[in-house]
Amino acid sequence: MGKNTFTLTDNRDGKSFEYDIISGTRGPDVVDIRSFYKDSGMFTYDPGYTSTASCDSKITFIDGENSELRHRGYLIQDLAGKHSYLDVCYLLMRGRLPNEEESKGFDLEIRHRSFLHEAVIRIFDAMPDHAHPMATLGAATMSLATIYKDHLNLDDEDSFKEMRRRIIAKMPTMAAMAYRNSLGIPMIYPDVDRYFTENFLYMMRAYPGGKMKSLGNGLSEEIKQVEVDALDAIFTLHADHEQNASTTTVRAVGSTEAHPYVSIASGIAALWGSAHGGANEKVMDQLKLIGDVKNVPTYIAKAKDRNDPFRLMGFGHRVYKNRDPRAESLRGLQKKLKDELNLDSKLLDIAQAVEEAALADDYFKDRGLYPNIDFYSGVILTALKIPVEMFTPIFVIGRTVGWITQWSELKQDPTAKIARPRQLYTGK
Numbered sequence: 001m002g003k004n005t006f007t008l009t010d011n012r013d014g015k016s017f018e019y020d021i022i023s024g025t026r027g028p029d030v031v032d033i034r035s036f037y038k039d040s041g042m043f044t045y046d047p048g049y050t051s052t053a054s055c056d057s058k059i060t061f062i063d064g065e066n067s068e069l070r071h072r073g074y075l076i077q078d079l080a081g082k083h084s085y086l087d088v089c090y091l092l093m094r095g096r097l098p099n100e101e102e103s104k105g106f107d108l109e110i111r112h113r114s115f116l117h118e119a120v121i122r123i124f125d126a127m128p129d130h131a132h133p134m135a136t137l138g139a140a141t142m143s144l145a146t147i148y149k150d151h152l153n154l155d156d157e158d159s160f161k162e163m164r165r166r167i168i169a170k171m172p173t174m175a176a177m178a179y180r181n182s183l184g185i186p187m188i189y190p191d192v193d194r195y196f197t198e199n200f201l202y203m204m205r206a207y208p209g210g211k212m213k214s215l216g217n218g219l220s221e222e223i224k225q226v227e228v229d230a231l232d233a234i235f236t237l238h239a240d241h242e243q244n245a246s247t248t249t250v251r252a253v254g255s256t257e258a259h260p261y262v263s264i265a266s267g268i269a270a271l272w273g274s275a276h277g278g279a280n281e282k283v284m285d286q287l288k289l290i291g292d293v294k295n296v297p298t299y300i301a302k303a304k305d306r307n308d309p310f311r312l313m314g315f316g317h318r319v320y321k322n323r324d325p326r327a328e329s330l331r332g333l334q335k336k337l338k339d340e341l342n343l344d345s346k347l348l349d350i351a352q353a354v355e356e357a358a359l360a361d362d363y364f365k366d367r368g369l370y371p372n373i374d375f376y377s378g379v380i381l382t383a384l385k386i387p388v389e390m391f392t393p394i395f396v397i398g399r400t401v402g403w404i405t406q407w408s409e410l411k412q413d414p415t416a417k418i419a420r421p422r423q424l425y426t427g428k
């Protein structure tokens with residue numbers, strides 16, 4: 001066995017450059033090429049960062065070949081639906097699950113931090129009717145930087161803690177208000193007697209004065225425990241996903257010393273795109289467009305046609321070239337809730353037919369294209385009476401903890417540098 005190094009040779013002149021190979025606790029080794037430019041006068045070229053590790057991290061691990069996702073060492077299957085979303089937030093931020101007392105204390109603190117400064121609520125008024133809630137949510141999040149102005153004290157753990165907890169607590173309130181504003185209906189303030197996830201459903205559904213709608217036929221839109229549990233598991237499944245596009249954006253903006261909530265707002269912007277979190281909204285549009293199981297082969301053929309820009313939304317992933325474990329959990333949840341929540345069976349049938357046709361097709365098999373988390377969330381969210389335009393804000397609520405934890409890790413890393421890639425110039 002040779003040394004733990006990697007040698008790059010320039011075949012034009014035979015010059016060699018030697019670099020250390022670093023091993024993490026899991027996953028592929030990495031070659032430390034930080035001094036490559038200084039040594040050779042050349043850059044490495046990796047658009048889309050398909051072979052580049054941009055940081056080291058202790059938070060989340062993905063093994064895309066073996067469908068494995070772990071937060072702080074725990075498999076996602078052992079967290080979603082087995083621990084509350086808030087306990088998973090605690091785990092991500094603190095590195096361990098809370099004990100009973102810590103869990104209660106954290107839950108209580110989040111309830112009390114869920115209110116918004118009235119100045120933020122006035123921001124919603126400035127938005128036009130039918131504004132997409134993602135746009136409004138991004139603006140409201142950015143506006144928090146005008147209120148929480150004190151510069152973060154990097155040596156003060158309490159200051160970090162407060163800043164993280166505040167954004168997690170306020171995101172559902174801002175998301176629900178962004179939605180209500182898009183309809184022009186009165187805002188509902190948080191209810192401290194309700195747990196995080198129940199509170200969000202309450203702020204979405206309640207009438208002014210906090211009344212829940214009665215349907216007048218013996219049914220009511222009171223929040224059921226099964227709904228809270230389902231949405232809580234959905235939040236957990238979205239909680240973090242290592243260096244994805246929006247987290248990389250949060251870290252890049254954070255690396256410039258921007259305000260933490262400005263960094264989170266930039267994550268919201270990055271998440272909105274249909275190649276990333278915006279895909280969950282597009283999946284639902286696409287299932288409706290397909291309209292019937294008999295049309296599935298036509299759309300599979302379109303997705304395979306190189307001359308057609310149509311892509312199967314909710315399929316494919318940069319890291320998972322096998323099943324996405326989050327999608328598997330959601331598929332299980334869908335089955336469990338089918339009768340209990342009266343899921344739309346027509347959409348479920350179309351989704352199942354799309355999945356079966358794609359998984360049996362060489363085009364998808366050869367490229368390792370499997371359903372991702374966005375493929376399954378929509379039908380469940382619809383049964384929870386969440387409108388389509390709120391699908392991506394739901395993703396934001398779940399992911400906020402991941403963004404802010406990754407941001408904190410960056411800030412506490414003494415070797416972190418401003419994100420500043422180089423380029424291969426091909427212009428005049």
Ligand code: ACO
Pocket residue numbers: 274275276277279303304310311312313314315316317318319367369372373374
């Ligand atoms: N439908 C049809 N073909 C696809 C799809 C799809 N959904 N996804 C990838 N492909 C094909 C590409 O055309 C390409 O084919 P080629 O090799 O013949 O050129 C090959 O598979 C590889 O695709 P890339 O775009 O190079 O893969 P990349 O890793 O860069 O992109 C991405 C991953 C963006 C997720 C892509 O699969 C996609 O656009 N999927 C649809 C949108 C989606 O569901 N996004 C949500 C992702 S999960 C998340 O962000 C939460």
